[in-house]
Amino acid sequence: MLNIVGVGICEGQITERASKLISQAEIVFGSRRALKLASKFITGEFFEISKFEERTYREIEALAEEKNVVVLSTGDPMVSGLGTKLKGNVEPGISSVQMALARLKEDLCNTIVIDAHAKKFEELELIDKRNLLILADRNFDLSAFGKRKVAVLEDICGRERFLVGKADELRISSDYSIIFVWK
Amino acid sequence: MLNIVGVGICEGQITERASKLISQAEIVFGSRRALKLASKFITGEFFEISKFEERTYREIEALAEEKNVVVLSTGDPMVSGLGTKLKGNVEPGISSVQMALARLKEDLCNTIVIDAHAKKFEELELIDKRNLLILADRNFDLSAFGKRKVAVLEDICGRERFLVGKADELRISSDYSIIFVWK
Numbered sequence: 001m002l003n004i005v006g007v008g009i010c011e012g013q014i015t016e017r018a019s020k021l022i023s024q025a026e027i028v029f030g031s032r033r034a035l036k037l038a039s040k041f042i043t044g045e046f047f048e049i050s051k052f053e054e055r056t057y058r059e060i061e062a063l064a065e066e067k068n069v070v071v072l073s074t075g076d077p078m079v080s081g082l083g084t085k086l087k088g089n090v091e092p093g094i095s096s097v098q099m100a101l102a103r104l105k106e107d108l109c110n111t112i113v114i115d116a117h118a119k120k121f122e123e124l125e126l127i128d129k130r131n132l133l134i135l136a137d138r139n140f141d142l143s144a145f146g147k148r149k150v151a152v153l154e155d156i157c158g159r160e161r162f163l164v165g166k167a168d169e170l171r172i173s174s175d176y177s178i179i180f181v182w183k
Numbered sequence: 184m185l186n187i188v189g190v191g192i193c194e195g196q197i198t199e200r201a202s203k204l205i206s207q208a209e210i211v212f213g214s215r216r217a218l219k220l221a222s223k224f225i226t227g228e229f230f231e232i233s234k235f236e237e238r239t240y241r242e243i244e245a246l247a248e249e250k251n252v253v254v255l256s257t258g259d260p261m262v263s264g265l266g267t268k269l270k271g272n273v274e275p276g277i278s279s280v281q282m283a284l285a286r287l288k289e290d291l292c293n294t295i296v297i298d299a300h301a302k303k304f305e306e307l308e309l310i311d312k313r314n315l316l317i318l319a320d321r322n323f324d325l326s327a328f329g330k331r332k333v334a335v336l337e338d339i340c341g342r343e344r345f346l347v348g349k350a351d352e353l354r355i356s357s358d359y360s361i362i363f364v365w366k
Binding site for chain 2 (some may be wrong): 008010012013014015016017020076077078079080081083084090091092093094095097098099101102103105106107108109111112113114115123126129130135
């Protein structure tokens, strides 16, 4: 049995359902951060995933044929997460996207979420359709948005930084940043 | 003090942070369903909101100037929820959008979320850009998507129904439906 369980991104964001799945697991896998967030619920063995790659995923799936295995996913498994990479049941968690929308008081139904973290940003034309919420690292080039109003949120639940201004006047300084661009 | 707190859509989806905010509140407001989901955490007074309208929201905001008030929001307050309607701090919850993406194993970053619940669907052209996830009621006309592959999820966490087929061959029978249309 394989459950891919979202553990949120801040302390205390694990749901009751998620905590039960974690505490019932014989083996728990996760990043160091995910294991820390879930630590008080883990009763079985646990292992840090060091390499997030195909081979690791197939090994975990094989193990889950015989054991009750949980793979932790920081945030939500279906937001640029492990849910599409592993075969198994997905239990949702609170994502950084939700935290950002909560801070900004903007609705997901007026927004398009884009993953530009460690990858090229190729959907600039969507800005004509809706607000954009972009998961980004420090290499992201804000100048593409010119004089538009943007917000940058960095290290949510950590040493949080929240800036609002014109795109061409702001800089990103964290590899865990969210950029919100108003249409 | 006013906290708008997401309580998820199924039993057991309330986070630790949300449960603390609810239990510390002197007064809790919510729909019947939201109050039921949160009932075991409520220690103060509680009132069912019967009319979700401006006047109610302003009355709650006025009360929150003197009391510790929580307004419950089923799902997440920033997914077609109360987060944009009330002034206050938003605590995220698990939304039906997340439940649907988990079932379908589809990532939010490849999807556009559209609210067509009790309102007109006007963003058909977005289907050329990405997968669409549409919050819908039984009046939604699936034929707009012709022969495209769609999934219909109804009453998640209730008497759940999950159909996959061609758009022009499926029918919606619940006012709490999610339609997923593959690009």
